Amino acid sequence: MKPRVAPAIFLGIPTVFLVGLFVLPLLSMLVLSVWRTENYHIIRDFSFHNYEVLATEGAYITFLVRSLVMASAVSLICTLLAWPIAYGITLYGGRYKLLFSLAFAVPFLTGEVLRIIALQGLLGPLGLLNGVLLSLGAAPLRVIMYTNVASAIGLVYLYLPIVVTVIYLSLLNFDQRLIDAATIFGASPARAFFEVTWPLNLFGTLIGFALCFIPCLSATLAPRFLGGPNGTLYGMAMAQQFGESGTWALGAAMGVVLFAVSVLLVVGVARLIDLRRTGFTGFGRG
Amino acid sequence: MTKSTFSSSDAAAPSASPVSRRTVLKTLAAGTAGALAAPYIRPAYAAPAQLRALMWEVYAVPDIVGAFEEKHKIKFSPTFFDGNSEAYNKLRIGGTRDFDLVQADGFWPGLYFREKLIRDIDYAKIPNTANVYPVFKPDRFKLLTDEASGKHFGVTWCWGSYGTTYNAGEVPKEKVQTIEVLFDPAFSGRLATSARFEENIALTGILAATRLGTKDKPRPDGKSFNPYVLTDEELAEVEKLLIQQKPLLLTRYQDNTTLQQLLESGAIVAAPEFAQVYRVLVQKKDKGEISADFSHQLVPKEGGLGWVDTWLVTTGVTDPATLDICHDFMNTFLAPENIKKISLIAGSSATVDLRSISTPEEQKLYLMDRTEELSSMYMFDQPSSTEKWERVWSRVQAA
Numbered sequence: 223m224k225p226r227v228a229p230a231i232f233l234g235i236p237t238v239f240l241v242g243l244f245v246l247p248l249l250s251m252l253v254l255s256v257w258r259t260e261n262y263h264i265i266r267d268f269s270f271h272n273y274e275v276l277a278t279e280g281a282y283i284t285f286l287v288r289s290l291v292m293a294s295a296v297s298l299i300c301t302l303l304a305w306p307i308a309y310g311i312t313l314y315g316g317r318y319k320l321l322f323s324l325a326f327a328v329p330f331l332t333g334e335v336l337r338i339i340a341l342q343g344l345l346g347p348l349g350l351l352n353g354v355l356l357s358l359g360a361a362p363l364r365v366i367m368y369t370n371v372a373s374a375i376g377l378v379y380l381y382l383p384i385v386v387t388v389i390y391l392s393l394l395n396f397d398q399r400l401i402d403a404a405t406i407f408g409a410s411p412a413r414a415f416f417e418v419t420w421p422l423n424l425f426g427t428l429i430g431f432a433l434c435f436i437p438c439l440s441a442t443l444a445p446r447f448l449g450g451p452n453g454t455l456y457g458m459a460m461a462q463q464f465g466e467s468g469t470w471a472l473g474a475a476m477g478v479v480l481f482a483v484s485v486l487l488v489v490g491v492a493r494l495i496d497l498r499r500t501g502f503t504g505f506g507r508g
Numbered sequence: 509m510t511k512s513t514f515s516s517s518d519a520a521a522p523s524a525s526p527v528s529r530r531t532v533l534k535t536l537a538a539g540t541a542g543a544l545a546a547p548y549i550r551p552a553y554a555a556p557a558q559l560r561a562l563m564w565e566v567y568a569v570p571d572i573v574g575a576f577e578e579k580h581k582i583k584f585s586p587t588f589f590d591g592n593s594e595a596y597n598k599l600r601i602g603g604t605r606d607f608d609l610v611q612a613d614g615f616w617p618g619l620y621f622r623e624k625l626i627r628d629i630d631y632a633k634i635p636n637t638a639n640v641y642p643v644f645k646p647d648r649f650k651l652l653t654d655e656a657s658g659k660h661f662g663v664t665w666c667w668g669s670y671g672t673t674y675n676a677g678e679v680p681k682e683k684v685q686t687i688e689v690l691f692d693p694a695f696s697g698r699l700a701t702s703a704r705f706e707e708n709i710a711l712t713g714i715l716a717a718t719r720l721g722t723k724d725k726p727r728p729d730g731k732s733f734n735p736y737v738l739t740d741e742e743l744a745e746v747e748k749l750l751i752q753q754k755p756l757l758l759t760r761y762q763d764n765t766t767l768q769q770l771l772e773s774g775a776i777v778a779a780p781e782f783a784q785v786y787r788v789l790v791q792k793k794d795k796g797e798i799s800a801d802f803s804h805q806l807v808p809k810e811g812g813l814g815w816v817d818t819w820l821v822t823t824g825v826t827d828p829a830t831l832d833i834c835h836d837f838m839n840t841f842l843a844p845e846n847i848k849k850i851s852l853i854a855g856s857s858a859t860v861d862l863r864s865i866s867t868p869e870e871q872k873l874y875l876m877d878r879t880e881e882l883s884s885m886y887m888f889d890q891p892s893s894t895e896k897w898e899r900v901w902s903r904v905q906a907a
Contacts, residue, residue: 259895260895261890261891261894262890262894279902279903280903280906281899281903281905282902282906285902285906342766346766346769346770347769347774348769348772348773367758367759367775368758446762450757451754451905454905454906462705462901463898466591466704467593467705467897467901468593468894
């Protein structure tokens with residue numbers, strides 16, 4: 223009996239947790255999405271009207287496309303920045319490796335709202351950058367004041383530490399002797415990187431990319447505080463349905479669509495890439 | 509011994525029936541149940557241990573709340589919300605059991621009352637309501653009276669408009685007397701509006717109806733013009749105007765601090781707001797902290813939006829003792845010295861006449877002689893169709 227108790231506990235607790243806090247709320251969203259609202263009242267009439275609205279009303283499609291572009295750009299920038307940082311820490315961090323990687327987590331000690339508002343101050347008309355420009359007699363940089371560029375800066379600031387940490391952990395588990403082997407056999411450092419280091423850390427890179435991409439897709443705070451009149455993204459529009467407009471059923475449908483898009487993207491990437499060649503060890507030895 | 513005891517007992521209570529084991533057990537069970545239930549059973553007139561309020565944070569002034577707690581030996585437990593819809597959701601999911609008092613503005617009290625989330629109030633139990641300006645009395649201010657039953661369900665305590673605060677050195681006064689200033693290309697990139705979708709649509713609705721010439725014509729509902737009840741034609745015009753306005757806006761501000769920074773820095777020159785930022789800027793100017801002159805246009809010539817904040821009592825309050833405490837709390841809140849303090853902290857104009865205890869500067873800054881202008885404003889109301897309004901707003905945001 224004993225050997226059966228441990229798996230039941232170790233798998234049972236997370237299962238109960240996931241069912242209670244993830245599956246059930248998701249199902250309730252699904253149910254709400256096929257109802258409708260009328261002036262702050264939920265009308266329990268079954269229909270796919272909300273999905274029709276999302277599919278035919280250009281505004282919501284625009285929000286989704288904007289979010290996909292924003293999430294892709296931010297994730298790409300974060301990955302491009304994170305690789306040299308993580309690689310640098312691994313190669314030259316010495317005994318301070320852990321300290322360097324932890325330093326990236328320092329901003330997490332404050333809340334997300336606080337960080338975004340601080341950034342709003344930094345990029346805003348009275349912020350450090352524009353303050354210096356104004357004191358020098360130059361015009362303020364309007365491109366960083368309430369624009370999509372400002373939102374992107376905010377999102378990079380928010381998610382870069384996560385991507386750095388994930389890639390750093392991937393590199394930490396990577397056997398550096400493989401590079402030595404490649405160079406011994408005549409590969410240049412660049413070739414060793416692109417044919418050994420990069421492919422064998424691709425899975426970690428993809429995880430980092432995904433951990434940045436998915437929250438960016440539903441980002442609310444950065445576009446709200448930094449985005450300006452043209453910066454409404456899908457997550458912000460979705461939050462609005464649950465806030466002042468009280469159109470909860472449409473918001474629930476937006477949530478379901480967002481979930482479906484995120485799952486499809488992850489599945490699509492997983493199908494396009496041969497995980498066995500990316501440093502992924504989750505398939506076991508068999 | 510035994511015998512004598514029996515004898516004595518019989519003598520003392522000759523008619524008493526013998527105590528059975530069942531009776532003892534019943535008594536014990538009833539006693540235990542009573543003891544367990546005691547904390548949850550409140551005698552009809554027992555004083556409540558706490559007063560629970562759902563409110564905006566800025567109005568919870570510690571020394572006023574502290575004095576009230578001391579007076580009643582009660583704990584005041586506030587829960588703060590950001591907007592009416594959040595409070596509404598809290599009340600609808602059982603919040604009437606969790607809160608005794610709730611704050612709301614505009615049409616929300618009426619909605620709460622129709623949905624039986626709040627109860628009626630007897631103004632005679634709140635003597636300080638007699639001190640409110642005539643424009644806030646029930647005979648003129650109808651938003652807190654149920655049309656069908658004539659019952660009152662809210663107490664007003666502060667008011668404001670959604671007028672335009674502007675940099676007087678940059679924007680000529682004649683331009684700001686109209687809503688058109690917010691759509692004027694001469695101020696391109698130097699304007700901002702609030703992020704609240706209802707006020708953006710309603711204010712633009714006034715302009716749209718003025719331009720279309722439908723404002724003073726008979727309305728489909730047979731009532732007078734209300735910017736929260738717009739026709740499809742007017743909503744289409746609103747959408748067009750708001751899309752045209754977008755390139756002129758630097759941002760849609762989320763909070764007063766941001767708006768203050770934008771105006772102070774000169775990044776924008778005009779924005780509609782509740783006059784709270786205007787008051788901060790004027791006080792800063794008086795202290796010599798800023799050099800720019802700021803003014804506030806309370807009501808544009810086409811008409812403006814106004815709001816009144818209210819205290820309400822939830823239907824969860826059925827116990828007379830708690831209701832008395834609620835009445836006294838609202839009365840304390842409306843006491844001139846308290847409401848003045850709250851007004852100065854929050855930057856809001858009070859509905860209570862404070863002129864006798866205010867300086868001329870305060871009277872001017874807090875619009876104490878201009879309360880009558882409220883009657884010319886359209887009160888914050890519920891959009892005729894939140895679904896239609898949401899689509900308009902989404903299309904504007906996506907354009």
